Amino acid sequence: MPELPEVTAVQKKLTQYIVGHTILKVEVRNSKIFHGDPQSVINSTIQRVRRFAKVLSIDLSNGFSLVIHIKLTGQIIYRGPNLILPPDLSSKVIGGIPGKHTHVIFHLDQAGTLYYNDMRRFGWIKIMKTENVETSDFIGRLGPEPFGELTQDIFTKILASSKRSVKVVLMDQGKMGGVGNIYANDALWKSQIHPSRSASSLSVSEVRTLYTSLLYVLDLGIKHGGASELMFVTPDGTEGSYQNHTLVYGKQGNVCPRCKKVNIIRYVLGGRGTYICPHCQKEK
DNA sequence: CACTTGACCTGTCCGC
DNA sequence: TGCGGACAGGTCAAGT
Numbered sequence: 001m002p003e004l005p006e007v008t009a010v011q012k013k014l015t016q017y018i019v020g021h022t023i024l025k026v027e028v029r030n031s032k033i034f035h036g037d038p039q040s041v042i043n044s045t046i047q048r049v050r051r052f053a054k055v056l057s058i059d060l061s062n063g064f065s066l067v068i069h070i071k072l073t074g075q076i077i078y079r080g081p082n083l084i085l086p087p088d089l090s091s092k093v094i095g096g097i098p099g100k101h102t103h104v105i106f107h108l109d110q111a112g113t114l115y116y117n118d119m120r121r122f123g124w125i126k127i128m129k130t131e132n133v134e135t136s137d138f139i140g141r142l143g144p145e146p147f148g149e150l151t152q153d154i155f156t157k158i159l160a161s162s163k164r165s166v167k168v169v170l171m172d173q174g175k176m177g178g179v180g181n182i183y184a185n186d187a188l189w190k191s192q193i194h195p196s197r198s199a200s201s202l203s204v205s206e207v208r209t210l211y212t213s214l215l216y217v218l219d220l221g222i223k224h225g226g227a228s229e230l231m232f233v234t235p236d237g238t239e240g241s242y243q244n245h246t247l248v249y250g251k252q253g254n255v256c257p258r259c260k261k262v263n264i265i266r267y268v269l270g271g272r273g274t275y276i277c278p279h280c281q282k283e284k
Numbered sequence: 285c286a287c288t289t290g291a292c293c294t295g296t297c298c299g300c
Numbered sequence: 301t302g303c304g305g306a307c308a309g310g311t312c313a314a315g316t
Contacts, residue, residue, distance in 0.1 A: 168287090271288085300303090
């Protein structure tokens with residue numbers, strides 16, 4: 001699911017394919033997910049693609065930006081003269097490109113096309129002034145990011161200030177930006193910390209271990225190009241491979257890869273699937 | 285104010 | 301074979 005590593009993979013591919021290209025025409029097929037006047041981006045050139053936690057900002061030459069949150073099933077697919085979706089990945093794009101889940105199409109120069117596909121329509125695209133992106137509704141409220149402002153010291157303060165379960169705090173975008181369910185589960189397993197424990201109850205050494213583990217699994221995710229769960233693909237149709245390397249996420253019933261004594265179990269915490277080794281991760 | 289739960293969606297999977 | 305229900309999880313609004 002699109003978390004920091006997945007959105008990073010999209011950002012890299014978009015940068016590679018669309019920077020320098022000009023938007024000639026915008027087709028909005030579903031106005032519910034598109035906010036702003038499409039006319040305001042016509043004939044502008046794509047300058048850069050930034051990422052804020054799980055959100056992308058495509059900055060244009062005319063002072064506007066396209067801010068995109070792909071949520072769970074959003075796909076940004078690029079097709080150019082020499083770059084089409086590999087046929088074997090068509091099953092990853094439910095409904096086809098363009099198809100019943102294609103909500104916005106950007107026609108670029110040099111015969112390039114950018115499709116926004118989103119089966120569950122949770123994602124959104126907003127047009128706003130580039131100067132307002134960082135203080136906008138969602139982005140302005142984001143907490144510090146791993147590999148960014150989230151130092152171990154700040155991480156320690158965040159956990160100490162909340163009685164909520166540590167997993168919920170890791171995934172709270174207002175506390176820290178970019179961590180979702182897959183990497184929260186894996187970081188906690190690697191740290192041998194039970195996800196339901198109160199964040200403020202962690203010892204100094206546990207917090208240190210968790211910080212290191214979080215950066216480790218996120219970095220591993222980035223190296224694998226993200227996890228292609230829930231139809232995640234990058235703009236050229238390539239998939240990430242972290243789903244084949246998860247530590248506990250989705251592994252219920254498998255023996256714990258560390259202690260090899262008991263099986264990984266799944267339970268629900270904060271309304272989300274949560275995976276632990278009951279032997280390695282004690283609740284108290 | 286801190287925190288929890290349900291809603292938003294639709295394709296897939298499972299049991300009957 | 302078909303159908304109903306559970307499930308997937310990022311975020312927000314409504315609830316405790």
